[in-house]
Amino acid sequence: MDTALQERLHLALLAQRRAFEAERMPSYEVRRDRLLRLLAMTRQYGDELAAAMAQDFGHRARQESLLADLFTVEAGARHAMKHLRRWMKPRRVATPLHFLPGRNVLMRQPLGVVGIVSPWNYPYYLAMEPAIAALAAGNRVLIKPSELTPATSELMARIVAEHFRAEEMQVITGGADVGKAFTELPFDHLFFTGSTAVGRHVAQAAARNLTPVTLELGGKSPAIVDRSCDMDLTASRLAFGKLFNAGQTCVAPDYLLVPRELVEPLSQRLMAEMGRLYPHIAGNADYTAIATPRHLARLQALVDDAARRGARVLRTHDEQPDPAQDRRLVPALLLDVPPDATVMQEEIFGPLLPVVAYDQVDEALAHVNAGDRPLALYWFGSDTSVRDHVMQQTHAGGVTVNDCLWHLGQEEQPFGGVGASGMGAYHGEWGFRTFSKEKPVFLQSRLAGTALLRPPYGATFERLLALLRRISG
Secondary structure (H helix, E strand, C coil), X not given: CCHXXXXXXXXXXXXXXXXXXXXXXCXXXXXXXXXXXXXXXXXXXXXXXXXXXXXXXXXXXXXXXXXXHHHHHHHHHHHHHHHHHHHHCCXXXXXXXXXXXXXXXXXXXXXXXXXXXXXXCCCCHHHHHHHHHHHHCCCEEEEECCCCCHHHHHHHHHHHHHHCCCCCEEECCCCHHHHHHHHCCCCCEEEEECCHHHHHHHHHHHHCCCCCEEEECCCCCEEEECCCCCHHHHHHHHHHHHHHHHHCCCCCCCEEEEEHHHHHHHHHHHHHHHHHHCCCCCCCCCCCCCCCHHHHHHHHHHHHHHHHCCCEEEECCCCCCCCCXXXXXXXXXXXXXXXXXXXXXXXXXXXXXXXXXXXXXHHHHHHHHHCCCCCEEEEECCCHHHHHXXXXXXXXXXXXXXXXXXXXXXXXCCECCCHHHEECCECHHHHHHHCEEEEEEEECCCCCHHHHHCCCCCHHHHHHHHHHHHHCC
């Protein structure tokens, strides 16, 4: 990366750091104003943002952009404004008896300058949702969006500059070299959404500055179908969850675990439901294209590899769009997939869905637990004892029962990964806490019993210590 660009990055960080030093604890009014401007920006430019995302993808369903990228940001901003005063308020914390009449208070302070690295698949939402939390917590924000969505990234840079001073929030565009240099800056917190492989490099870069990180990654999120499920309901909701944004979603169901005797009937219902949602593929305005030719080629290679290894490929439609003209990919179910197939080793991130048979539920759980801990897990059924067993015996970043994706939209719940699918969490108050230092403060009283614990030590100290041991046991 050239020296001028490196200097630009450091100057942007320095300007925000100086601004933070001049206003270390922004008032409620200042923070609310910033959130109002972000909300107004989203509403004012919603149509342009949806058009930019469609341009970047080759085609993206307008309704998916309105729902997943724009409505979610509006909802997050409104939620933060509604609860901001309570989040900012110092909290009384219980004080042990032997420290009374002193008292404990937990004070929430902004960290300083937050760096956000956002991906291409939901380019506005995954930049602005963490920004909402960072601004609510009183921080300054620098955002590096994906170079794979250049129209959206450039539009974000322009509209953020219209609504925010550079020392409040700024979007920095550029390629992978800019992204690498960005993650090496000494932020007070670095927030990254992307692949597990890149997340490892981001964590290493941040560690050199002792910068704390939140990593929102991905992985192979399973959907476990129980024998007690409603087959039609299950097929309908799986089809939507898998094909929304053409499967280019970090929490999309990556593969199904299905009782052996239900594999064929559920597969047929899934095929029918996918065909009902999208009666045709080529030119379908409701169906999103694969983001880049490289991603499309990778998905096609996954299907070819699985077929060569003996998998059955069930395509939902007979048509095959010309990839040079239309990157919409025909959905496919993959049955009898051998475990060493690449599609069973890598996160898919597209409209391909392997179906894996099991006989007993513990076989399904063993399959899930043998891999990295996923970002999401889905369970379909009505037997609550089986459901509770699955919840207790698996780890995942989050769970939706009898549906897909929707746990991501819960502002009152934390969203984040576990293990290889990420670390840390955000959304709602959880995001506010991520970008705050919760500073414990002990307020000592003028009359303090701790004076009896000072030298010179003697019998009084011994008796008091013995008493403290009894009352604290």
